[in-house]
Every structure is written in structure tokens, then in C-alpha cells.
Amino acid sequence: MRIVYLCLLLYLGLGASLLAQRPSFPENGVVDQREGCYLFTNAHIQTGPKQLLKNAQLLIKKGKIVAVGQNLKLPQGAVEIDLAGKYIYPSFIELSSNYGLSAKPKKDNNQGRPQFLSDKKGPFSWNEAIRPEQRADQLFSPDKKAAKALRQAGFGLCLSQQKDGIARGSSALVFLGEESAQEMILKGEAAAHYSFSKGSSSQDYPSSLMGAIALLRQTYYDADYYQKQEAGLEYNRSLARFNELQDLPQFFEAKQRFNILRAHKIAQEFGKEYIFVGAGDEYRRLEALQAAKAKLVVPLNFPEAYDVSDPLDANFIKLGQMLHWELAPANPAALAEAGLAFSLTTEGLKKPTAIWASLRKAYAAGLSEEDLLAALTTQPASFLGLSEQVGTLEAGKWANFFISSAPILMENSQLLQHWVKGKVYSEANLQAADIRGTYSLNLAQKSYQISIEGKAFKPTAKLTFADSTQKPIKLKLDYHYPSLSLSGKFTADSTAPIIRISAQWKEGSIIGYAEDEKGNWLNVKGQRQAAFAPKKAAELPKRDSSLNWASKLRYPFTAFGHTAEQAPKQEVVLFKGATVWTNEKQGILENTDVLIENGKIKKIGKNIKLPKGAKLVDAQGKHLTTGIIDEHSHIAIQNGVNEGTQASSAEVRIGDVLNSDDVNIYRQLAGGVTSAQLLHGSANPIGGQAALIKFRWGVLPEELKYENAAPFIKFALGENVKQSNWGDRQNKRFPQTRMGVEQVYEDYFSRAQAYGEALKKDPENTRRDIELDALLEILNKERFISCHSYVQSEITMLMRVAERYNFRINTFTHILEGYKVADKMKEHGAGGSTFSDWWAYKAEVRDAIPYNAKILDAMDVVTAINSDDAEMGRRLNQEAAKGVKYGQMSEEEAWKMVTLNPAKLLRCDDQLGSIKKGKSADLVLWSDHPLSIYAKAEQTYVDGICYYSLERDQRLRAELKAERQRLIQKMLGAKSKGEPTQPAMPTEDKHYHCGDVQLNALGGWKVD
Structure with missing residues (x-):
């Protein structure tokens, strides 16, 4: 029997999921044995991203799709639903x-007291941010x-995870229906999840992005070791679960384009493949994501325009923010054009249904309808390995679909019903007539004109007066x-x-009653004069x-x-007639030519012939030098410079958290700086591994790194490491005295040493420890120390510790009492990198003098001047000049303090620091x-590429001004x-x- 109206059946609660007995639950009462069989006819069915069947039929039974196509027969006992003109x-x-x-509540970081080990009950990880034992299916x-909100946004399935921690455990794939958890979970453990956020952990460690990276890397090594170890050595449920989850799809919440690349490095190191949850800014570095063959989940929370009506307020908005507002809607189209696999998420939207407006924006910005549908259906199904069950409308798959009044990208499209696992969720009666239109309404012998418009299933009404003005009524x-x-x-x-009216509608007529303000009942009659015309x-x-x-x-x-198109390129350049500061035996050469080719210095001399196609630079009356090298800098570092939560953080690497977008790179190029050693901070005795970068403005983070750099690590002495200025924190971490600092090193x-011996004897059965790896490299003279230092007693102490372990301190940085121990430093073989004239800014530097660099240099200690500051870094030429002022250095020797000498300290003077053929x-x-x-x-040239010039800077300023004004308008x-x-x-x-230290994700404090 054909049933024209479905509404009665729906409101009796006889949806498909109730038409068969639940297998593991007893029934209280009479069981409905019907099978939930429906035939949808005359619909336009989007079976998948590439196929639209017009005037087709869809047959479902027991929550599954039986058939899709034309001329399907109505099975006995099935309900037929006519969807003429509608879309599935x-x-x-x-x-x-x-x-x-x-949602798990945030902890309060233990009221400011440091917490080193997890206080979680049970045999779990030492660190609370590692929680692979979390199972969403047990919490769901x-x-x-x-x-309901997600269904209204078109979603019928959801991958649900506990977003807490670095290793977050497993997610569950669930139907978005309203039955029991047992019925709604499609797959209990659908994927494993990771991030760089420690979440609700009350432990101090990790407090930085580089610490989070190190913790995750160490966890992979520990899990591998745990799997190989002999039974009974240790039982660790977190590591056991970590291993159990490795066969599932692996999702990584990166939330930033550079974090995707950082996580990809981890994936490469451990042979994994992540699906990255991004931030919607992936279009900025597509070439890198293509090289990584990244799989992505990207949000559609496009930023709103900034209110720039006040010109002073408009100055707060950076060009990058303005451009992102304009270009963010093109992110999905860019990913599709790049051939990257991606899905779309509602995350970040104020409400799930806001996705409809975002989808239309993405389409307007170039995303094809096919790619859009794939990103919402087939691609997420593929990521989860469940393409045989969900993602398209095909026989044998789950009956998960929605019905809309028009194609979903059209502004007037309305989602009418959503069927989840074969059960309908909606109040819309699909067979109801469209009542919209213009009506003449008679009420108490007066005639009114009423317009009913808006969406067909959510109309609005307006009263129209004789002068054509309108007024909304409810x-x-x-x-x-x-x-x-x-x-x-x-x-x-x-x-x-x-006045209130209650009426019936039938075939364009309105008949009913009204009650006026006196309680009188009035007859109401109305007739549609014209149908609604959008x-x-x-x-x-x-x-x-x-x-x-x-x-x-x-x-x-x-x-x-x-x-x-403007990207600077390597060129053949001839500098003609310059005053050349060679930093070599030749000294300063007047009226000299320098030819560079393939990023190297090719010739130095007079009357060098201009090669064909080379660029000629008239350098008459100008000075040509090698680029300045800053031995101690903290620019271009992302999300934390210190991992000071433990006495040693030798496992963390500055090279993992480079930020190549830091404008300080450009600013320092304008000051003649071409390279810098980026150091961990000075919050703990043993800091993190350093990174030597070249200022290649506009490249990716990994491309900043100097390819032949010797490995360094930051150590520190003094007030910072013993937490003298860290406020009134109870039970501060060890050490708290200078004696304790020495014991940390010992x-x-x-x-x-013991770790190195174990590796030699039995490498297969020795736990890999990336912290001790770095320290072992020091003992093996494969990694070198740059040590933050002030006071002579501590400087002497560390040299003695190093000598006991048969290695040498490479550089004492700051070293404002270096003049007191210059003889000892020379004997030890240490160099110094100092401030030019900083003194009396804290207790440790009361004895600092502006002649420190001169005295160290006079004692044949290799001495450099450093910045330790983003602003000072672009004025290091003037800092070097202070050596002439205070110490009567020669100009050449002063200049070497920011060029050749830091190159020597960083062990790169074979390529950097002077103007010499081949460098x-x-x-x-x-x-x-x-x-x-x-x-x-x-x-300013780096590798023979002019990354900065005054002419280029002026042109960029004009372009940026014009671009800002275009975006403001x-x-x-x-x-x-x-x-x-x-x-x-x-x-x-x-x-x-x-x-600069930050001991939790919510805030921090600074020590000098």
C-alpha cells in the first residue's frame, strides 16, 4: 500500500532503529518486528561526489541501503515516500x-608547586600528557x-575523541542519532590521536613546544623498547596501549602549518603516517605540504573582516592578518588544486550550521562541488578505512543521508530531514504544500494584505500597508x-x-478565528492572491x-x-671598487673588486672583468664586509625558548621550533646580520640543543639551518638556574644553590658515561634516551657547549667539571667577569662571547666592566660580541665599535668580534666570517x-642571494602600503x-x- 503522508508514522516513534529488536537488550513489552523498509522515489540522488542520479529511487531496510537507481519495485510492507524535486x-x-x-576540567598546575611525576593512580606513564589509555568509546x-545541531549541518557520523594531552588515546566513530551508546557507536576504536598540547596535565613538563616534541619522540622510543623488553621488567599500561594503537589511522592535531611540518618529521623518524588537523592556513606553504604528501582535516572558520573604520585602529592589523581574511576561503580550493587529500570540519565555527555559509564561500573561492562533497563524505571515510560502510549511497552501506529542498550550495536550499542509521530525524512533512505567497485577509470587516515568504519550511510573515511599507508579524x-x-x-x-489569529490552510485558503483585545471572537478568511516568487x-x-x-x-x-615572482635569486655579482674588509691577512683592501658566483666568493682583486650576464654593483666609496654573525640570539623561535621545568632538558632542540616568518630576520638583514646561533634559554643548568641558521628570508624553517653546522648545546650558570628570581614558588625544583648546579653536571x-658504556656492550637491549644521547655527544667531543655565565667562581667550576670528564667548554657567553679568569680560559681552551657594555643590571653583573672584551682578546681568548636581544641584534656593528671606544682596539679586531670570531666559536670559520676565495x-x-x-x-647577501637592499626595501614599502589600502577598502x-x-x-x-619561562599553557613569568 502506498502511503502519501509519513508524519503519523514518524510521530508514533516507529523509526527504523526501533523496527528490529536490539540484540543484547531485553524488551519490556511487545516487540515491533517490522524491518524499517522505505522506498524514496522521484528524488535527485547524489550517490557520491561524482554522480547525481535524477528522478531516481533509494531503497533502505534495517538501517542499510538495499538499492539505488531507477525502476525499483516497492517491497511488500515498505513505506513509499515521494520526494519529487528534492535532493538526497x-x-x-x-x-x-x-x-x-x-569536557575534562583544567587543573590548576598544583597551586604553583612544581610537579615532576604524574600523580595518576595506576601503572601509567610518568608524564600525564601521555595518555594513550584514554578510550572515547568508554566515555561516550x-x-x-x-x-541535532550537527545533523542540521549535514553530519550523520562523528569521530569523537578526548582532546586532552599529547598522546590522546583512541577515538570512537559514532552515529549522530539519539539512541543508546551501544547502538550509536559504529567503531569503538576508530583512530589514534596526538598533538603538541599537554592539555590538563598538572605537571610542569613540557612547558614549550620543543619540550612537547621531545616528549613525543621519547615516548615512541620508549614504546619500542617496551615492546622488545623481556616480560616482567616493567609493566606500563600507557606504553602498552601506545603500541596497541599503532595499527589504527593516526591523527595529529597540528593547528598550524609549521606544526604540520614538525609532526611530519616525527612521522618520518618513526615510520608513521599522520592525518593532520590543520588551522586553515595551509595554502601559505602548499609546496611543503605537497612534498610531505600531507593528508589533512581543515576547518572552515574563515575570519570575519576587521573593523577598520578608525584609521588608527586599522594600524593594529598586520598585513598577514588582512591577507588571511581575504584568502582563507580559498584554502580548500588550494589544497584540491595541489592534489592533496583533505576533509572539512566544523571545528572553530560558532555553531555547526555555520558550515553552510562557509561551504558557499569556499565554492565561490574556487572549490569545485565535486571536491567539496568528497571532502565531507568519501575522503573522511577513506581516512578511517571505512569506505565500504559509509561515505556514499550504495547498496550494502549504512543508510546515512539527508534530504534537501535544493542543491546544498544554493542559498535557498533547506535541509528537510536527516536519516541516521535508517531512522529519520526531522519535523518537516515532506508532502506538505508550500503556503508562501501574497494573501488578502479579511478580519472584522477590514481587509489586510499579508505576505508569507522566507524558506518553504520556515516561512516568515509581513503586513503590507497601502503605502507599500511593510511590518513583520509573528x-x-x-x-x-x-x-x-x-x-x-x-x-x-x-x-x-x-491581535491573535488561529487558522487552517487548505489549497490557498485561510479559514479560522481571531481574538481581539476585548476577548471577542472574530471570523478570519483569506485567499492567496499570488504564489511566492523569490x-x-x-x-x-x-x-x-x-x-x-x-x-x-x-x-x-x-x-x-x-x-x-619577486623571490630573490642567486646571481653572479661583481662588486667594483669597494673598500673590502677581508678579515684575512690582507686586511682592509682599498678600491678592490669582489666577484661572487654560485653562492661562493670566486675572485678578489683589482680590475676583475665583468662576466657575461653578471650583475655589476658600483661600490666606489662604499665598504664591503662579510656578514655579521650573532653568536647568541633568540629570534625566530616558536612557542617557548626555555624548557626550564627540569634541571636538564638536553633532549629538546631549538631546530625543531624555528619560525622562518619572524620579521626580525628581515630587520637584522637590514642591520647586516646574515647568520645567528639560536640558543635555548638559561632557566636550567643543562638547556637544549642550539641551531645555527642563515637569514634566508622567505624560506621554510628547515631551510634556515646552516647545512654544515657543528652541533651545540646551551648550558647555564648563575641566578636563573637556581631560580633566584622565580617568585615565591613552594618546593622549587632542584637545584636551588650554586653547589647544587655543580652536582647536576656531575x-x-x-x-x-654509564649510558655510553651500555650502548657499547648491548645496544639492542639499551633503552634509547634522547636526553643522554646529547650529553654523550659532549663526552665524545661531538657536541659543543655554549654556556650562559657571569661569575668567575662558576666559570671556573664548569671548566673543572669538563676537565674531569675530558672535554672542554667551547664558549662562555655573556661572561661579564671573564676578564677575571681570562688566563684560566686560555689554558682550558674556552672562548668568550660577551656583551659590549652591559653592566649593573642585576646582582651578578656588579663587577662587569666595558673593557671585558678587550682584556679577553688581549689574552688570546677568541672573543665575540653578541646580542641576546632582537633589537640589539640589528645594531651589532655599533656594538663592535664600542671595543674601539672603550678598549682602543684596532678597527679590524673590533670588526672581527661580530664576524670572524663568532665564526670561529661556532666552528664554521672554514666557510663564514671572512672574505676569502671559496667561502x-x-x-x-x-x-x-x-x-x-x-x-x-x-x-645584504646570503649564499650570493640579495635578501635585503635599500632599493628593494623602498619598493616593498610602497607595495605594502598599496596592498594594505586595497584590503582596507x-x-x-x-x-x-x-x-x-x-x-x-x-x-x-x-x-x-x-x-623567559612559561611553566604552563596558561601563563608564565620572566626571569632576567
């Missing part, structure tokens, strides 16, 4: 959610309100009868009483042909970044004497159209210093 789509799949899981409970509609109620003031008089025809969003996102990218994505080096073409052309306060770096236009805006607020760029 496969349910979307959400891959980044905590749906159905209770359906949430009717949240499920409309409530019940399509199942159908009946409607109207209420409002039926005159323009604001003091008029409210103001504009239903159509897909218009493509934004002006966007051209690729042409607007900048490298880096910030002020002074260049477009792909303890760790003795442990590293790297890291050069600076100065307008004046390089030690002069009036000197400007006119051109575009934002003003968006505001005038009524688009939402966000306030223009300043954002702070973090400039790290030695003592």
Missing part, C-alpha cells in the same frame, strides 16, 4: 570533535542537543495539519493592541574571479615578504665605514554590505630572551 545527499562525516564526551554518551506554522497562527499589531499605530532565482554562489589567491601569497606571509655526565658569499655592502653609527647596509566594503566584523585589536609579537 550522503551524510557528512565530522573528523575533529569531542561530541558526546564530557549520545548528546541529543549536540547531535507566524507559527504546523505543517502536519496544516495550521498556522499569526499575531501582531495590524495597524501602523504602535499603541494598537495585539527575489532572485536559485543559483550557485558566483565565483570570485578577482581573488586569484596564488598571486597574492607572500613568502613569508607577512610584511616585507615577497611574492613568488650527576648527568656520570649517567651519560660562502655572505656579504654586506655598507654606505659608510661599517663601525660608524651613520653606516647603512645597502645590500575591501573590508570597509564588506562592512557596508552588512557582513559581520571583528574589532581591530593589537597583537603582540613575542621577543624571547634568555630567561
Whole structure:
């Protein structure tokens, strides 16, 4: 029997999931044995991203799809539903959610007291951020309100995870229905999850991004060792679970494009493949993601335009923020164009249904409808390895789909019903007539004109007066009868009483009653005069042909970044007639030529012939030097410079957290700096591994690294490491005295010795320890120490410790009492990298003098001047000049303190630090004497590439000004159209210093 109306069946609660007995539950009462068989006819069915069947049929039974196509027969006992003109789509799949899981409260970091080991009961990891034992399926409970919101956004399945920790355990793939957890879980353990956020852990460690990376790396090594160890040696449920989860799809919540690359390095190290949850900014570095063959889950939380109506407020907004507002909607299209596999998520949206507007924006920005549908259906199913069960509408798959009034990308499209596991969730009666239109309504012998418009299943009503002005009145509609109620003031008089109407609708007629303000009942009659005609025809969003996102990218994505076409290139360059500071035996050469080719210095001399196609630089009256090298810097570091939560953090690596977008790279190029050693801070005795970078502005983080760099590590002495200025924290971590600092070194080096012996004897059965690996490299003279230091007694102490373990301290940095122990340093073989004239800024430096560098140099200690500061870093030529002022150094010797000497300390003087044939073409052309306060770096070259020039800088400034104004006008236009805006607020760029510490994710404090 054909049933025209389905509403009665639905409201009796006879959905498909109730039509068969639940296998593991007893039934209280009579069991309904019907099988939930439905045949949907005359529908346009999007079976998958590539296929739309017009006027087709869909047959489902017992929550599964039986058949899709034409001319399907109606099985006996089935319900037929006529969907003439309507559309059926496969349910979307959400891959980044905590749906159905209770949010875990944040801990309070133990009231400020350091916590080194987990206090979690049971045989779990020592660190609370490692929690692979978490299982979403054991915590899951359906949430009717949240499920409804996601269904209204088109989602019928959700990958739900506990978003807490670095190793987060397993997620469950769940249906977005409202039955029991047992019925809604499709796969109990669907994927494993990771991040760089420690979450609710109350432990101090890790307090930095590099610490989180190190912890995850060590966990992989520990899990491997645990799997291989003999039974009974240790039982660790966290490591056991970590291993158990490795065969599942592996998801990594990166939340930032560079974090994707960092996590990819970990994946490569351990032979894993991650699916990355990104931040929507992936378009900025597509080439790197393509090289990594990244699989992605990307949000659609496109930023709102900034309110730039106040010109001063507009100055708070950076160019990168403005560009991201414009280009973020093109992110999905960019990923599709790059051939990357990706899915889309509602994460970050104010509410799930906001996805519809975002999808239309993404389509307008270039994403094809096919790629859009794939990103919501087939691609997430593929990521989970469940393409045989979900993602398309095919026989044998779960009956997860929604019905819409029109193609989903059209503005007037309305989601009418959502079927999850063969059960319908909706109040919409698909067979109800469309009541919209213009009506003439008679009420108490007066005639009114009523317009009913809006969406077919959520209409609105307006009262139209004789002068064509309109006034909204309330409309409530019940399509199942159908009946409607109207209420409002039926005159323009604001003091008029409210009249309420209750009526039936039938074939264009309205018949009912009204009650006036006196309680009198009035007859109401109305007739539709004209059917509803939308103001504009239903159509897909218009493509934004002006966007051209690729042409607007900048490298880096910030002020002074260049477009792909503007990227500086390696050239053959001849500098003609310069005053050349060689830093070699030849000294300073007047009126000399220098030729560079293939990134190297090729010739030095007079009257060098200009090679064909080479660039000629007239350097008459100017000075040519090698680039400045900063031995001690903290620029270009992301999310923390210190992992000071433990006495030793030798396992962390600055090279893991490089930020190639830091504008300080460009600023320091403008000051003639071409290289810097980026050091861990000074919060603990044994800090992290350093990174020597070249200032290649616009490249990726890994490409900043100097390829032939000797490995270094940061140590520290003094007030910082014993936490003198860390406030009133109870039970501060060890050490708290200078004596304790020495014991830290003794303890760790003795442990590293024992570790090295164990590796020699039985490498297969020795636990890999990346912290002791670094310390063992020191003992083996394969890694070198740069030590933060002030006081002579501690400087002497560390040299004696090193001598006991048969290695030498490479560099004492800061070393403001170095003049007191210069003879000992020379005997030991240590160099010094000091401030030019800092003194009396804290207790440890009361004895500092501005002659320190001169005295160290006079004692034949290799001595450099460093910055330790982003601002001072771009004025190191002037810092070197102070050696002439205070110590009467020769100009050449003073200049070597920021060029050749730091190169010697960093063991790269074979390639850097002087102008010599065969060395790297890291050069600076100065307008004046390089030690002069009036000197400007006119051109700065790294590897023979001009990354900075005054001419280029002026051109970029003009371009950036024009680009800002273009974007400001575009934002003003968006505001005038009524688009939402966000306030223009300043954002702070973090400039790290030695003592910047952050002991939890919520805040921190600074020590000097």
C-alpha cells in the first residue's frame, strides 16, 4: 500500500532503529518486528561526489541501503515516500570533535608547586600528557542537543575523541542519532590521536613546544623498547596501549602549518603516517605540504573582516592578518588544486550550521562541488578505512543521508530531514504544500494584505500597508495539519493592541478565528492572491574571479615578504671598487673588486672583468664586509625558548621550533646580520640543543639551518638556574644553590658515561634516551657547549667539571667577569662571547666592566660580541665599535668580534666570517665605514642571494602600503554590505630572551 503522508508514522516513534529488536537488550513489552523498509522515489540522488542520479529511487531496510537507481519495485510492507524535486545527499562525516564526551576540567598546575611525576593512580606513564589509555568509546554518551545541531549541518557520523594531552588515546566513530551508546557507536576504536598540547596535565613538563616534541619522540622510543623488553621488567599500561594503537589511522592535531611540518618529521623518524588537523592556513606553504604528501582535516572558520573604520585602529592589523581574511576561503580550493587529500570540519565555527555559509564561500573561492562533497563524505571515510560502510549511497552501506529542498550550495536550499542509521530525524512533512505567497485577509470587516515568504519550511510573515511599507508579524506554522497562527499589531499605530489569529490552510485558503483585545471572537478568511516568487532565482554562489589567491601569497606571509615572482635569486655579482674588509691577512683592501658566483666568493682583486650576464654593483666609496654573525640570539623561535621545568632538558632542540616568518630576520638583514646561533634559554643548568641558521628570508624553517653546522648545546650558570628570581614558588625544583648546579653536571655526565658504556656492550637491549644521547655527544667531543655565565667562581667550576670528564667548554657567553679568569680560559681552551657594555643590571653583573672584551682578546681568548636581544641584534656593528671606544682596539679586531670570531666559536670559520676565495658569499655592502653609527647596509647577501637592499626595501614599502589600502577598502566594503566584523585589536609579537619561562599553557613569568 502506498502511503502519501509519513508524519503519523514518524510521530508514533516507529523509526527504523526501533523496527528490529536490539540484540543484547531485553524488551519490556511487545516487540515491533517490522524491518524499517522505505522506498524514496522521484528524488535527485547524489550517490557520491561524482554522480547525481535524477528522478531516481533509494531503497533502505534495517538501517542499510538495499538499492539505488531507477525502476525499483516497492517491497511488500515498505513505506513509499515521494520526494519529487528534492535532493538526497550522503551524510557528512565530522573528523575533529569531542561530541558526546564530557569536557575534562583544567587543573590548576598544583597551586604553583612544581610537579615532576604524574600523580595518576595506576601503572601509567610518568608524564600525564601521555595518555594513550584514554578510550572515547568508554566515555561516550549520545548528546541529543549536540547531535541535532550537527545533523542540521549535514553530519550523520562523528569521530569523537578526548582532546586532552599529547598522546590522546583512541577515538570512537559514532552515529549522530539519539539512541543508546551501544547502538550509536559504529567503531569503538576508530583512530589514534596526538598533538603538541599537554592539555590538563598538572605537571610542569613540557612547558614549550620543543619540550612537547621531545616528549613525543621519547615516548615512541620508549614504546619500542617496551615492546622488545623481556616480560616482567616493567609493566606500563600507557606504553602498552601506545603500541596497541599503532595499527589504527593516526591523527595529529597540528593547528598550524609549521606544526604540520614538525609532526611530519616525527612521522618520518618513526615510520608513521599522520592525518593532520590543520588551522586553515595551509595554502601559505602548499609546496611543503605537497612534498610531505600531507593528508589533512581543515576547518572552515574563515575570519570575519576587521573593523577598520578608525584609521588608527586599522594600524593594529598586520598585513598577514588582512591577507588571511581575504584568502582563507580559498584554502580548500588550494589544497584540491595541489592534489592533496583533505576533509572539512566544523571545528572553530560558532555553531555547526555555520558550515553552510562557509561551504558557499569556499565554492565561490574556487572549490569545485565535486571536491567539496568528497571532502565531507568519501575522503573522511577513506581516512578511517571505512569506505565500504559509509561515505556514499550504495547498496550494502549504512543508510546515512539527508534530504534537501535544493542543491546544498544554493542559498535557498533547506535541509528537510536527516536519516541516521535508517531512522529519520526531522519535523518537516515532506508532502506538505508550500503556503508562501501574497494573501488578502479579511478580519472584522477590514481587509489586510499579508505576505508569507522566507524558506518553504520556515516561512516568515509581513503586513503590507497601502503605502507599500511593510511590518513583520509573528507566524507559527504546523505543517502536519496544516495550521498556522499569526499575531501582531495590524495597524501602523504602535499603541494598537495585539491581535491573535488561529487558522487552517487548505489549497490557498485561510479559514479560522481571531481574538481581539476585548476577548471577542472574530471570523478570519483569506485567499492567496499570488504564489511566492523569490527575489532572485536559485543559483550557485558566483565565483570570485578577482581573488586569484596564488598571486597574492607572500613568502613569508607577512610584511616585507615577497611574492613568488619577486623571490630573490642567486646571481653572479661583481662588486667594483669597494673598500673590502677581508678579515684575512690582507686586511682592509682599498678600491678592490669582489666577484661572487654560485653562492661562493670566486675572485678578489683589482680590475676583475665583468662576466657575461653578471650583475655589476658600483661600490666606489662604499665598504664591503662579510656578514655579521650573532653568536647568541633568540629570534625566530616558536612557542617557548626555555624548557626550564627540569634541571636538564638536553633532549629538546631549538631546530625543531624555528619560525622562518619572524620579521626580525628581515630587520637584522637590514642591520647586516646574515647568520645567528639560536640558543635555548638559561632557566636550567643543562638547556637544549642550539641551531645555527642563515637569514634566508622567505624560506621554510628547515631551510634556515646552516647545512654544515657543528652541533651545540646551551648550558647555564648563575641566578636563573637556581631560580633566584622565580617568585615565591613552594618546593622549587632542584637545584636551588650554586653547589647544587655543580652536582647536576656531575650527576648527568656520570649517567651519560654509564649510558655510553651500555650502548657499547648491548645496544639492542639499551633503552634509547634522547636526553643522554646529547650529553654523550659532549663526552665524545661531538657536541659543543655554549654556556650562559657571569661569575668567575662558576666559570671556573664548569671548566673543572669538563676537565674531569675530558672535554672542554667551547664558549662562555655573556661572561661579564671573564676578564677575571681570562688566563684560566686560555689554558682550558674556552672562548668568550660577551656583551659590549652591559653592566649593573642585576646582582651578578656588579663587577662587569666595558673593557671585558678587550682584556679577553688581549689574552688570546677568541672573543665575540653578541646580542641576546632582537633589537640589539640589528645594531651589532655599533656594538663592535664600542671595543674601539672603550678598549682602543684596532678597527679590524673590533670588526672581527661580530664576524670572524663568532665564526670561529661556532666552528664554521672554514666557510663564514671572512672574505676569502671559496667561502660562502655572505656579504654586506655598507654606505659608510661599517663601525660608524651613520653606516647603512645597502645590500645584504646570503649564499650570493640579495635578501635585503635599500632599493628593494623602498619598493616593498610602497607595495605594502598599496596592498594594505586595497584590503582596507575591501573590508570597509564588506562592512557596508552588512557582513559581520571583528574589532581591530593589537597583537603582540613575542621577543624571547634568555630567561623567559612559561611553566604552563596558561601563563608564565620572566626571569632576567
